[in-house]
Amino acid sequence: METTPKKHVQNYVFGAILVLLFFLVARLFAPFFSVLLWSILLYIVLSPLYRRIAKKFDKTTMKRKVLQNVWAGVFALGALMLILIPLSFMGFQFFKQIIELIRYIQDIFYAKPGIVHDIFESIAGFISDISADQLHISADEIQRRVLQFLSSGLQGAMQFSSNLAKNIGSFFFSMVMMVFCLYFFYVDGHTLSTLLKHTIPIRKEYMETLSSKFSETIRSLVMGYIAVAGIQSVAAGVIFTIFKIQGALVFATLVFICSFIPLVGCSLVWWPLGILLLLSGDIVQGVAFILSSMVFISTIDNFLRPIFLQDRIKLHPLVIFFAIMGGVSSFGLNGLILGPMIVILFLTVLDMFLTEHKIEEG
Secondary structure, rough: OOHHHHHHHHHHHHHHEEEEEEEEHHHHHHHHHHHHHHHHOOOHHHHHHHHHHHOOOOOHHHHHHHHHHHHHHHHHHHHHHHHHHHHHHHHHHHHHHHHHHHHHHHHHHHHHHHHHHHHHHHHHHHHHHHOOOOOOOOHHHHHHHHHHHEEEHHHHHHHHHHHHHHHHHHHHOOOOHHHHHHHHHHHHHHHHHHHHHHHHOOOOHHHHHHHHHHHHHHHHHHHHHHHHHHHHHHHHHHHHHHHOOOOHHHHHHHOOOHOOOOOOOOOHHHHHHHHHHHOOOHEEEEEHHHHHHHHHHHHHHHHHHHHHOOOOOOOOOOHHHHHHHHHHHHHHHOOOOOOOOHHHHHHHHHHHHHHHHHOOOO
């Protein structure tokens, strides 16, 4: 029989080996983290529809296996088309419009210098008033900085689009890997999920709770936040195009980003545009634009989000906002999902801990 000290040494050595192997496995999968994350997201969102179709397969014949593989391939390729086609079109149009918009603004500076200077005079006076005369900045200085910003923005947009074109091969490789992952998720999703659950050494009921919470959070974030923001940005793009707003897609993209901001949301984009239309002298068009934006952009948020969420994410919008912003800052585009998910899973684990140790809420 082994002595206790010897058992302790073995436990420490075994634990060290396990931690080392965990980091090595994580290092192996790290290059494919984004592909796996978005593949899992698409699988979770689309799997209910796939399972509904799969239930109709004959369970006693070989035909079931063939149909399962065929539909898994259809869903995997369908998800790729769902991403690739609109993303390619919008990416090309976005960079084209942002370059045109910057050049359009620069032309206004040189074509109507008097009007532009009067606007900056008003801005300088406003800054001075709200700062109780503590901040003094001239209209010429504001104009110089804006022109410098536009120039650097134009160069940055061209550089970014050039880099994007160079990395197009890497993007398509990622898309192919995503199709590959999605196919096997649909075919062997249950087996892979069970394997993952067994690798985490916590009680079965806790693992089931975390797993269901993870899936629920992904669906809620996609439908309640990302999908609603996407619908708002599409509505904004249509309205901006109808009213012939220069750079409609660029501003529609800003609507998508601003939709996550509590209270003000999309109005941060369409209100200034509406005011500019009013100042341009076309009062009827400006009022029509503001009313259309208020009804068909901002109201969508209040109408659709409660329907999609149905109180599944019980977090204050401000917490969700900072979780998304912090996630994007830390993880890039992946943070759009990772930020809120980390916060929600943290609160879920905290609740489990309090329940396990019978710690009552104060």
